[in-house]
Amino acid sequence: MAAQILAAEKGEQVGNPWINMGIFGLFVAVTLVVVLRASRNTKTAADYLAGGRAFTGQQNGTAIAGDYLSAASFLGIVGAIAIYGYDGFLYSIGFLVAWLVALLLVAELLRNTGKFTMADVLSFRLRQKPVRIAACITTMAVCLFYLLAQMAGAGGLVSLLLGISDRAGQSVVIIVVGALMIFYVLIGGMKGTTWVQIIKACLLIAGAFVMTIWALALYGFDFSALLGGAVQTAGTDKILEPGLQYGKSVVTKLDFISLGLALVLGTAGLPHVLMRFYTVPTAKEARKSVVWAIWLIGAFYLFTLVLGYAAGAMIGADTIKAAPGGQNSAAPLLAFHLGGSVLLGIIAAVAFATILAVVAGLAITAAASFSHDIYGSVIKKGKASPEKEVKVARRTVVVIGIVAIVGGIGAQGQNVAFLVALAFAVAASANLPTILYSLFWKRFSTRGALWSMYGGLGSALILIIFSPVMSGTATSMIQGVNFAIFPLANPGIVSIPLAFLLGWLGSITDGNKEDPAKAAEMEVRSLTGIGAEAAVDH
Template sequence: MVSAAAIDDSSLQLTFVLFLTVVVITLFTALLTAPQRDEISEFYLGDRAMSPLRNGLALCGDYLSAATLLGSTGLVALTGYDGLMYLGGTTVAWMTVLLLIAEPLHRTGRFTLGDTVALRLPRRQRPVRVALAVCVLAIATLYLVAQLVGSVALLTQFTGVPSGTTRTLCVVVIGVFVILYASLGGMPGATVIQIIKAVMLVAGVLFTAGWVLHRFDWNPGALLERASERSGSGLSFLEPGLRYGGTVSNKLDFLSLELAIVLGLAALPHVLMRLLTPRNAGVLRSSVVWAVGLVGAVCLGAGVLGLGATALLGRDAIESTDRTGNAAVLLLAHELGGSVLTALLTCLAYLTLLAVAVGLTLAGASSLAHDLYGGVIRRGRAGETEELTVARLSGAVIGVLGILLALVARGANTATLAFLAFAIAASAILPTIVYTLFWRRFSAKGALFSLYGGLFCSVLPAVFSPVVSSAPGSFYPEADFAWFPLQNPGIVSIPAGFLLGWLGTVLDRGPGEDPATHEEFEVRMLVGADD
């Protein structure tokens, strides 16, 4: 965090007015579109008659967080080529969803991933649903805390390091909005804010990127040349290795991070839940294509913004304000359009934080209510009104838990928390999805090994990494118990998750599933009940 305000007070005041206006409008709309009947399908899936474009916008809104607008542009501004490669991985990640996961999951799922596993492993589904709920809760909570901590980091750009009261108020206000959207609005309410956020994000990023290019007479070559001149690194700014080069550890860190991003997206709970909302696989396919295009456009625009910040402001000015680079896009906005553009992009960043947090809270609440309560505790006998009540209460509980953890983890690095969530998703949930869909022999024991083992292999290296101790930016910089050298555990935990899923299945000597069950599952996966 910076020690002094990066942006003037007028921008903060205008941001507050704009954000409050957008939140009031979207919250009112979300409540109007909220489920009016006690039907869990409406709460979990919302309006299944939406067009591919609207579904694509909702998918885009679910995925793109403030890290894309602030963190990614800052990474490009400070590291050039390496930052652009990171953005490229974000776009490529959606191809994994489109080609591997989307349609088979949609055809075999109902409300959650637990329903797909239950259809594939009906005899021993209960312990697998418990394991899935644990992993989903871990991912959703980590990512939710990252969003709430990020709201304080964003406020810091205006006020300097905020007081304890201001920090608490910021987290609590955002957290309460999250609970209202998720618990009262359900999927219809979440969809409203996701679509509005996606439209604003695409328009805002592309408009500002166009303004940057206009300053350089629409000549990308001139932009790149000026950015390299003012980066302090010369042509090295446009070559790989400025951040993730040099030592073997740095290169492995980059590979580990890219693996977590590319593979983790396909297993993020709120993205998986959104894949179940289109009415049929054809609409889903078109929706994901729209999402790929929209995410790619935002990432392209973010790259231009990062380069533009370096070209117009210089790396020294950005680092002197915020060494992480998160202030780059706000400083650029102030340079281009003064307080008005700064306020617009800051409002957009807060709306982005809020929208992603709502999706995460809803996904966590759905897993707790449908998988844990409905499928395990009540063994499928819970009425719709009963399960809906539990889902709403679960949303409130997860929201409160996120608020409390965000207040405790006030100095946490938001990017680290988010990327750890990606690593857990890629290490625990993705192997379970892939094996469930595509391996005939896969068993419940293999699923448990993959889920719990992937979670353990993600969290343990992270605890004993430079993220927690031994480095200046660690949680405990004074201590030194970091034996794992990388910032992200993905390069170790993802192969471990797949290996453990295979090992658990091979070692499983219990009674297998009825072969007819897998044949029925396979037909449904390939053909679907709605196509």
């Protein structure tokens, strides 16, 4: 077994490929059956886009955990902790703390005010056409960034299972993932996607729990001994201290602050997370969903702390970085070390389930935004039939899938937790200021919303393009060139405050005041729920 793990350094396949792919194929077959069964009851737009609002708080909370615990949470964070120690665990802390923002400021209010998408809330008391177009554009941008991370994780994971180290082979894997995603969403819609996410959340948390107990058992259930093993393998105790990744200079320290802002504020602006609040029948169930999700997500992130240091102790950072998939291979390599080919196959299938469930959720969100906000509300001015909206949504899924495949091929080799952090930065910049202003500030205007969304999105994208993420370093997406003039890898420290400032500035300079009656109605509905149930059913 040790020899096979060392073989990963040479880009060779780890474990038995037939067992790996057999377990993976079994999962795909089971989830396809679930999706096909769910599709039988998908008849209306509410069924396809919001799962018929038939899920309980516990079911939806589990699905939220399945949607949120992406490849970044499992593959990326375990790898980051294994290599950077304490600094890698900051991803877990940021992702978890972010849910308090979503719970306290967004979940219940959003469910009371909207129907299918984030734009329903933003356009409630503002001018419909420009706000819905802007919201759809920001939704697409966040979803595509998030999809890049999942596709990159899928390529690295299956490449490890099959020993594929060349980019061409990994590209084929990404194409297969994209095709499966398109099929899942086309057939099952939100109902099928939700059940896949519930199954995946249960499998992922159970798999992480088993690996955590197994790893701790090898060290006598002494976490200090496990940390000692990680220090011994790394040859330095710096992995137990802050600063290994983000403490080397003023620039890296600012990058850490920027990352923290993006992670903590980004969740409440993620369209695919916000859309899950519409799959429950009441605001009370939406609130219950978030509480349930926090418990599941919190437990999982505690597991990642043990798994990350266990991978650092038992596998070693050099082997992890040299394996196909790089940092993202830490969890599968640890599974192989603990339980051989069978556990590797199970954990890899769970990780692949994670990717499929998340990309399906992202695709259905982006498709709902285009079909409901652009086609139904802007092009057809609210007169499109539900059947036509669903047809447009399905066509949009195909386009999004193709774009995600192309982008995923370009993002190979990047740490998926890092890529998701960029998606969080875009969400926190483009969406969150407008959502909070819409819910809590009566003077907020259409101009403020547009300035905030376009300014936040534009600044975040421009800063990412001219950052080390795109060029200038050995891990940049574009090699051989250097046009990185913005020194930080995450734009949140600039783009998030700028978006809040633009929202305020645009509103106070807007001569066209919004209808105060609509603002009052939105406040009453968001805080009390009066009128909300009738609105979402029609």
